[in-house]
Amino acid sequence: MSKRWLREKKRDYYYRKAKAEEYRSRASFKLKQLNERFGLIRRGDKVLDLGAAPGGWMQVVKEIAGSSGFVLGVDLAKIRDFGLENVKSIQGDFTRKETIEKIKEILPSCDVIISDASPDISGVWDIDHFSSVELCRSALSIAEEILKPGGNFLVKIFQGEHTGEFFGEVKDRFTYAKMTKPEASRTGSAEIYVAAKGFKKRFIYA
Numbered sequence: 001m002s003k004r005w006l007r008e009k010k011r012d013y014y015y016r017k018a019k020a021e022e023y024r025s026r027a028s029f030k031l032k033q034l035n036e037r038f039g040l041i042r043r044g045d046k047v048l049d050l051g052a053a054p055g056g057w058m059q060v061v062k063e064i065a066g067s068s069g070f071v072l073g074v075d076l077a078k079i080r081d082f083g084l085e086n087v088k089s090i091q092g093d094f095t096r097k098e099t100i101e102k103i104k105e106i107l108p109s110c111d112v113i114i115s116d117a118s119p120d121i122s123g124v125w126d127i128d129h130f131s132s133v134e135l136c137r138s139a140l141s142i143a144e145e146i147l148k149p150g151g152n153f154l155v156k157i158f159q160g161e162h163t164g165e166f167f168g169e170v171k172d173r174f175t176y177a178k179m180t181k182p183e184a185s186r187t188g189s190a191e192i193y194v195a196a197k198g199f200k201k202r203f204i205y206a
């Protein structure tokens with residue numbers, strides 16, 4: 001069995017499973033597995049989902065957080081409306097100030113921030129890694145603004161030379177942080193997730 005064969009088989013399996021269970025994306029299973037392992041999202045949580053289209057992770061958050069929870073998805077692409085009061089989305093670039101202002105209007109504070117955002121792939125590994133780290137840092141800086149003390153954080157990163165540095169930045173701000181890869185993540189893919197719990201809010205005095 002070649003690596004490629006295994007990779008395609010796994011991809012096919014989760015693709016069919018997502019269709020059968022009416023998830024908008026295969027990625028739903030990654031969040032399910034990560035949440036089972038780390039308990040990042042709980043019933044009643046308010047969750048910000050960055051890079052959320054087409055909405056597979058939002059569906060999983062909706063299930064876990066339940067009707068007393070809330071999820072706001074943000075993506076460059078439009079996210080098809082779920083028609084629910086507690087599931088909202090914004091179309092925009094979360095690295096930009098105007099989008100962050102819109103996020104804060106809807107969600108001035110939240111319990112969990114998750115990001116599955118992937119940059120446009122250039123094919124040049126260093127560039128793609130660097131763009132991914134930039135997205136991760138934007139997610140972390142949004143956390144500084146709206147994540148509640150004790151809150152949780154999950155972010156996807158394309159591995160490369162700055163992964164360790166970014167992980168250090170996360171470790172400084174949370175009581176627990178771990179680099180991890182869910183089973184549903186493609187075999188051989190360079191993506192990895194940073195899961196962190198217990199946000200240590202720093203109070204900034206003007």
Ligand SMILES: C[S@@+](CC[C@H](N)C(=O)[O-])C[C@H]1O[C@@H](n2cnc3c(N)ncnc32)[C@H](O)[C@@H]1O
Nearest residue numbers: 027051054055056057075076093094116117118
């Ligand atoms: C792998 S997909 C997310 C899949 C999603 N978790 C799901 O389960 O349906 C990555 C997304 O990141 C989004 N993205 C990348 N950069 C972004 C940015 N700066 N602002 C908002 N979304 C971004 C892309 O548009 C893409 O839809």
